[in-house]
């Protein structure tokens with residue numbers, strides 16, 4: 001889709017609503033909940049039951065991983081947006097399920113299209129190798145478990161008693177399976 005068409009869609013959103021009823025929203029999610037999920041386009045806010053803006057905070061990255069940046073967002077959600085529940089939501093058929101070889105191929109692809117040697121690509125990503133750059137994982141359920149554990153036990157999160165749970169969203173059936 002052309003950029004202009006996407007921009008037109010953004011404008012339409014406001015027009016469709018006739019008048020914009022969300023002016024009073026503050027950015028504090030009504031459900032006091034944040035979802036850490038994947039960037040995958042099959043996962044939209046409505047799969048979580050969101051009907052309107054202002055209900056749920058969603059943090060996304062490839063693979064729904066706890067990274068330096070998603071941790072930053074989680075801390076803002078907890079300490080600035082009154083969030084009490086964290087849902088980690090991975091999904092089946094995730095592009096984040098990458099073998100080490102697959103991650104090497106990604107580095108090679110970037111290298112070719114940017115005319116930069118693979119070593120330069122890694123240097124720019126501040127990583128020693130492709131696995132460190134792309135954080136691929138083999139099993140989504142195990143990855144969700146690991147992420148839940150790491151969030152729960154993070155020294156900046158553990159003492160405040162936030163509820164943390166993990167799910168896998170099945171992209172074929174639309175079901176959520178609770179992992180823990």
Ligand SMILES: [Zn+2]
Nearest residue numbers: 038040094095
């Ligand atoms: Zn994914």
